[in-house]
Amino acid sequence: MAKTLRQTDDGTARELEYVTDPDEQLEKKPGTRYGAAELGFRHYWYPAFLSRQLGKKPKSVMLLGENLVFVRANGRPYALFDRCVHRGMQLSEGKCWTEGTITCPYHGWTYRLRDGELIAALTDGPESAVVGKKGKGVRSYPVEERNGVIYVYMGDGNPPALEEDVPEELLKPEYVFEAVTSVWNSNWRPAVENGYDASHATYVHRYSLRWRTQFNLPPAWAGKVESQVEGKYLIQRRRGPFGFEANYPGFGLWPRHAWLRKALAKARKKFGPKGTPMIAGVRLPCLIVNHYSYYSHIRYSIPIDAKHTRNFQMLAGRFHGLKALAFRLQYWLWHRWVFHKWFNEGQDKWIVEHLDYSAPEQFFRPDSSIVQLRKYFEKNARTSDPIDGMKE
Numbered sequence: 001m002a003k004t005l006r007q008t009d010d011g012t013a014r015e016l017e018y019v020t021d022p023d024e025q026l027e028k029k030p031g032t033r034y035g036a037a038e039l040g041f042r043h044y045w046y047p048a049f050l051s052r053q054l055g056k057k058p059k060s061v062m063l064l065g066e067n068l069v070f071v072r073a074n075g076r077p078y079a080l081f082d083r084c085v086h087r088g089m090q091l092s093e094g095k096c097w098t099e100g101t102i103t104c105p106y107h108g109w110t111y112r113l114r115d116g117e118l119i120a121a122l123t124d125g126p127e128s129a130v131v132g133k134k135g136k137g138v139r140s141y142p143v144e145e146r147n148g149v150i151y152v153y154m155g156d157g158n159p160p161a162l163e164e165d166v167p168e169e170l171l172k173p174e175y176v177f178e179a180v181t182s183v184w185n186s187n188w189r190p191a192v193e194n195g196y197d198a199s200h201a202t203y204v205h206r207y208s209l210r211w212r213t214q215f216n217l218p219p220a221w222a223g224k225v226e227s228q229v230e231g232k233y234l235i236q237r238r239r240g241p242f243g244f245e246a247n248y249p250g251f252g253l254w255p256r257h258a259w260l261r262k263a264l265a266k267a268r269k270k271f272g273p274k275g276t277p278m279i280a281g282v283r284l285p286c287l288i289v290n291h292y293s294y295y296s297h298i299r300y301s302i303p304i305d306a307k308h309t310r311n312f313q314m315l316a317g318r319f320h321g322l323k324a325l326a327f328r329l330q331y332w333l334w335h336r337w338v339f340h341k342w343f344n345e346g347q348d349k350w351i352v353e354h355l356d357y358s359a360p361e362q363f364f365r366p367d368s369s370i371v372q373l374r375k376y377f378e379k380n381a382r383t384s385d386p387i388d389g390m391k392e
């Protein structure tokens, strides 16, 4: 096995066994569940919209490769398959003439939002023979609205309780959160993997204002990265020895210009909050969750189609009253721009969109995070569609 030199945080160089055992790699094989899940795992609740994004006007969205139309009626949201069974027109272009129905803009076939039943064909008269006929409705999807988010279940059979799938920070009333949605031009898997990737952050985000100002000195590397399943999450812990700066043979000193980070680290030691370091977790079906000292960052990376991902990023904290207000204010004045927009929507999005996810891979030591993530998805994904040749 190849060896490499590495400098530890006490400044000594040690020879260590290098990188990857090839058997440890989990490739993106089409024969695996994860490899085949180009359009995600269906049997989960997914956020579709923020409540504020949906009114009485029908709205289309593609999720998991399927076109849906959402509309609000009688104060609650509904979702139907966005295709008229008559000639295939998009229902989302239609109108809701009466509360609880949607009418196709082409020939006026009208569906009940609650269950997708065809209840009228306006251009064939009130006695139309197609009404009430089997197979003339469109599929309707279970929808729930909780704390400002609209969730949809697109799997088979009865959905599980929302609490089974959605982090408690988004459901329990003691939390407040703010959110931003966006679309990334990539498959959902590299987007999720990026959020759990143990070695990219100190390089990709090296100049981000977020890290430079959080009174912390993120180590440039860690001796070991471990993952383990804790409840519904796969949790990552970076273990020492940590390196903050080193001379690389043939290259020189890295990171460069570390004086500010060092000064901030000193200041933190003296004045900053003690508390836990950041904890990174991943969770089915497509969630990244990072816990910081007083808030959690939650990112859903939901497949739209094979090449696009819909991201919901939320910052959640356990606050109420004035503190909740202060948290929201801090989000809108700082975290939304510095963290969500610059750090994630800027730097991480850019990386993921420039990655060829179909390329063969060569792993190195920190990629144990990626291997463990893929194993976790492979083993734990809820599905009723076993891949051909795979044993359940």
Ligand code: FES
Pocket (backbone or CB within 6 Å): 084, 085, 086, 087, 088, 089, 104, 105, 106, 107, 108, 109
């Ligand atoms: S296509 Fe919808 S009514 Fe004809």
Ligand SMILES: [Fe+2]
Pocket (backbone or CB within 6 Å): 194, 195, 200, 201, 204, 205, 348
């Ligand atoms: Fe990142």
